[in-house]
Amino acid sequence: xxxxxxxxxxxxxxxxxxxxxxxxxxxxxxxxxxxxxxxxxxxxxxxxxxxxxxxxxxxxxxxxxxxxxxxxxxxxxxxxxxxxxxxxxxxxxxxxxxxxxxxxxxxxxxxxxxxxxxxxxxxxxxxxxxxxxxxxxxxxxxxxxxxxxxxxxxxxxxxxxxxxxxxxxxxxxxxxxxxxxxxxxxxxx
Amino acid sequence: xxxxxxxxxxxxxxxxxxxxxxxxxxxxxxxxxxxxxxxxxxxxxxxxxxxxxxxxxxxxxxxxxxxxxxxxxxxxxxxxxxxxxxxxxxxxxxxxxxxxxxxxxxxxxxxxxxxxxxxxxxxxxxxxxxxxxxxxxxxxxxxxxxxxxxxxxxxxxxxxxxxxxxxxxxxxxxxxxxxxxxxxxxxxx
DNA sequence: GTCTATATTCCGATAGAC
DNA sequence: GTCTATCGGAATATAGAC
Numbered sequence: 001x002x003x004x005x006x007x008x009x010x011x012x013x014x015x016x017x018x019x020x021x022x023x024x025x026x027x028x029x030x031x032x033x034x035x036x037x038x039x040x041x042x043x044x045x046x047x048x049x050x051x052x053x054x055x056x057x058x059x060x061x062x063x064x065x066x067x068x069x070x071x072x073x074x075x076x077x078x079x080x081x082x083x084x085x086x087x088x089x090x091x092x093x094x095x096x097x098x099x100x101x102x103x104x105x106x107x108x109x110x111x112x113x114x115x116x117x118x119x120x121x122x123x124x125x126x127x128x129x130x131x132x133x134x135x136x137x138x139x140x141x142x143x144x145x146x147x148x149x150x151x152x153x154x155x156x157x158x159x160x161x162x163x164x165x166x167x168x169x170x171x172x173x174x175x176x177x178x179x180x181x182x183x184x185x186x187x188x189x
Numbered sequence: 190x191x192x193x194x195x196x197x198x199x200x201x202x203x204x205x206x207x208x209x210x211x212x213x214x215x216x217x218x219x220x221x222x223x224x225x226x227x228x229x230x231x232x233x234x235x236x237x238x239x240x241x242x243x244x245x246x247x248x249x250x251x252x253x254x255x256x257x258x259x260x261x262x263x264x265x266x267x268x269x270x271x272x273x274x275x276x277x278x279x280x281x282x283x284x285x286x287x288x289x290x291x292x293x294x295x296x297x298x299x300x301x302x303x304x305x306x307x308x309x310x311x312x313x314x315x316x317x318x319x320x321x322x323x324x325x326x327x328x329x330x331x332x333x334x335x336x337x338x339x340x341x342x343x344x345x346x347x348x349x350x351x352x353x354x355x356x357x358x359x360x361x362x363x364x365x366x367x368x369x370x371x372x373x374x375x376x377x378x
Numbered sequence: 379g380t381c382t383a384t385a386t387t388c389c390g391a392t393a394g395a396c
Numbered sequence: 397g398t399c400t401a402t403c404g405g406a407a408t409a410t411a412g413a414c
Binding site (some may be wrong): 049 | 409
Binding site for chain 1 (some may be wrong): 310311339353
């Protein structure tokens with residue numbers, strides 16, 4: 001495989017990841033990607049046979065990203081609260097650029113996604129949930145974080161606050177997102 | 190205006206409301222609506238000049254619905270907790286049928302919505318937020334509900350739990366939604 | 379192996395029939 | 397006033413050029 005090919009394929013994934021968070025799976029086209037790369041839209045079909053395959057590639061890439069983030073946080077010397085804040089930072093970045101998270105994006109479009117990728121969305125969410133769950137459990141064990149519910153339920157509460165928080169931020173403003181973020185963290189202290 | 194016309198227009202709105210919660214604004218077509226009504230897709234253009242106008246009609250309809258619900262709850266003799274549960278019931282119904290709420294739907298597609306309707310989405314969310322806010326304030330005043338944050342922040346926390354909760358329910362299952370719903374209510378008691 | 383020219387399908391929309 | 401036949405364009409996808 002030549003360097004050019006690898007680059008193009010990676011570039012397509014990179015742009016696709018951005019588009020799916022900005023507009024959603026159904027609202028971006030191969031043309032959006034090919035324009036940015038100055039190639040013809042059909043060239044994208046060489047790297048990804050169909051949009052369905054591109055989506056699978058995007059989701060695989062996100063899963064690698066989450067796994068690396070998980071390992072990175074695990075290996076770090078950060079406190080549980082700091083680890084949590086590192087994760088939450090990602091959402092604040094999304095709110096800044098009017099993007100929503102990949103989880104909210106695929107969940108909102110779920111009923112229109114090709115069957116072949118639905119299982120991947122389940123896996124992706126599983127990764128995110130278990131990553132946060134571990135951090136919460138560690139925080140509780142060390143006395144840094146406090147909550148009554150199960151770690152999984154707490155994770156779901158936090159994740160839904162963040163996922164819908166960045167969605168709302170587009171419409172009612174970043175101030176609301178910030179209020180949500182601060183309150184969600186402060187609930188755990 | 191004949192009875193037929195009124196019926197058709199109302200039917201289009203009814204079906205459109207269902208489609209936007211099921212698939213999102215970009216993923217449903219006039220054909221989806223016309224098929225269900227056994228008319229040609231172009232007939233929908235008579236009642237709503239363009240998809241943009243249909244969306245405006247759908248959002249107006251939701252605003253009326255929220256306003257009526259607000260008045261209804263206000264006039265009722267229910268406790269604040271019962272009023273809150275009435276509102277939350279709507280989300281449980283959505284989770285049952287793999288639908289997401291109108292707020293999450295337009296928020297997820299926001300960057301692709303026609304400019305002419307963006308203001309309506311702000312108004313719609315404003316209605317929902319202020320409805321819940323009033324209930325929370327009443328509950329706190331009467332000692333039925335308890336929370337530290339401002340009523341608005343608490344409203345945002347609850348609304349994001351519910352909105353993303355029904356989104357997640359599509360993928361990770363209704364059990365997770367139920368855990369979220371129960372925990373969200375129990376936080377307020 | 380990589381990309382382009384082209385086909386096919388579907389969508390939203392207009393013009394005109396009844 | 398209500399709806400249908402049809403258009404123009406965009407999106408995905410295939411076949412084939414380099």
